[in-house]
Amino acid sequence: MAERPRVYSTAAIVLRSRKLGETDRVLTLYSANLGKVEAVAKGVRKAKSRLAGHVEPMTQATFQMAKGRSLDVVTQVETIESFQAVRDDLERLSRGLYACELVDKFTEPHAENFTLYRSLLDTLRRLASGDDIETPLRYYEMSLLAELGYQPELEACVRCRSRLAPVTNYWSASAGGVVCADCRSEEMAIRPISANAIKLLRLLLHGRWADVARVRIDGELASELERALSEYVRWVLERDVRSAAFIDTLRRKAGRQQPAFGAPPTA
Numbered sequence: 001m002a003e004r005p006r007v008y009s010t011a012a013i014v015l016r017s018r019k020l021g022e023t024d025r026v027l028t029l030y031s032a033n034l035g036k037v038e039a040v041a042k043g044v045r046k047a048k049s050r051l052a053g054h055v056e057p058m059t060q061a062t063f064q065m066a067k068g069r070s071l072d073v074v075t076q077v078e079t080i081e082s083f084q085a086v087r088d089d090l091e092r093l094s095r096g097l098y099a100c101e102l103v104d105k106f107t108e109p110h111a112e113n114f115t116l117y118r119s120l121l122d123t124l125r126r127l128a129s130g131d132d133i134e135t136p137l138r139y140y141e142m143s144l145l146a147e148l149g150y151q152p153e154l155e156a157c158v159r160c161r162s163r164l165a166p167v168t169n170y171w172s173a174s175a176g177g178v179v180c181a182d183c184r185s186e187e188m189a190i191r192p193i194s195a196n197a198i199k200l201l202r203l204l205l206h207g208r209w210a211d212v213a214r215v216r217i218d219g220e221l222a223s224e225l226e227r228a229l230s231e232y233v234r235w236v237l238e239r240d241v242r243s244a245a246f247i248d249t250l251r252r253k254a255g256r257q258q259p260a261f262g263a264p265p266t267a
Contacts, residue, residue, distance in 0.1 A: 009064045010034055011080065013120055014057050015100040019045070026071065027055055029063065030103055030120060035111040039065050039072040054079045058086060058096045058124055081121075085128040092127050094250055095137055098243040099123045102141070105237055106148055119143050122209070132213075134222055139212050141229045142204040150236050153177030154202050166195040171228050173235035197224040 012031035020026050023045045029037050044051045054061050054077035064076040086092040103120050107113070119140060126136035145151050156163050157180035158172065170179040171193040178198060179190060200221070203212055217225065234240060 005067075007064065007066050007075070009062060010037075012037070012061065012063050013100070013117070013124070014055055014059045014061070015104045016057055017041075017055065025055065027074065028104060030100075030107070030117055031063075032114055032117045033112060035113060036104070036107050036109050037072065038109070039063070039074050040068070041074045041077075051077055056082070056087070057100060058083045060121060060124075081124075083124050083128050086124060090250055092133055094243065094246045095127050095133050096124055098241065098247060099127075099137065099140055101241055101243045102144055102233070105239075105241065106144060113147070115147050116144065119147070126209075130213075134226065135212060135215075135217055138217075138225050138229060139204055139209060141233060142201070145232070145236070146205060151205060152201070152232055154198060154205060157183050159183035164198065168192050168194055169198065171231070173228075173231040191227070193228060194221070194224060196221055197228065200225055201228065 010031040010033055012029035012034075015028045015030055015036070017025045017027045020040060023043045025041045025044045027039050027041055029039065031037055041051050041055050043049050044055060046052075051074065055074070059079055060081040060083075062078045062080060063074055065072045066075050083096065086096045099120055103116055107116065123136050123140040127133055130136065142151070152173075153176055154164075157169075158175045158177045159179055160183050162180060162182075164178055164180060167181070169181060169192075170184050170188075170190040171177075172179050172188050172190045174189055178193065179185075179188065184190065200215070200217060203215065204225075230241075230244060
């Protein structure tokens with residue numbers, strides 16, 4: 001990658017921020033052409049800061065930055081999309097923060113990947129405008145996994161490599177996908193997965209968003225997909241996704257079904 005000039009501009013989405021000193025914040029940004037970068041927004045916590053309204057998590061903006069010794073410094077910001085509709089609704093907000101956390105945890109600094117940038121942006125737009133806020137996340141999770149080379153095996157048993165029959169099989173995140181009934185082992189951390197869930201996982205992996213959006217996914221089938229992908233994401237990352245707990249908390253308060261982001265199956 002060519003060295004950045006002393007002052008440069010890039011479109012980016014704010015993934016998160018953390019306090020620095022009395023008045024500053026360090027922003028973690030995912031940019032269109034530079035990958036993940038960190039930069040200091042000086043004075044942003046002051047009451048009269050002109051930057052404050054432009055650097056909230058999930059905001060897409062054009063950032064002008066100057067190279068610094070350790071961290072670059074934000075000099076100007078112009079908001080492109082604020083995704084206010086996502087911020088104003090806790091359910092949408094929790095999903096938006098989850099999407100941002102995923103790209104943050106899955107990527108290394110300065111690894112350019114415009115496809116991931118576009119995928120995150122499209123997901124935030126779908127969360128802002130659609131009634132269905134779960135299917136966009138499932139599509140995003142699978143797209144991110146596939147783009148980074150972590151896609152699960154959905155066509156053949158991960159153990160014997162035989163083609164999967166359209167029956168109830170078993171999901172094993174640690175094995176990398178679906179295990180057939182003949183290869184099921186009590187030593188493996190697995191859970192049953194229906195033939196319909198496998199079909200939808202394949203659609204998420206290979207289909208266009210327009211095709212996925214036409215399918216109504218709800219009830220137990222939606223929970224199956226969410227459990228499978230959340231377990232797989234957690235296994236690939238080897239750690240929990242903090243914002244997933246926020247989604248679970250909202251579900252518990254609303255008295256809905258048992259959280260799909262709960263603990264993985266045990267052997």
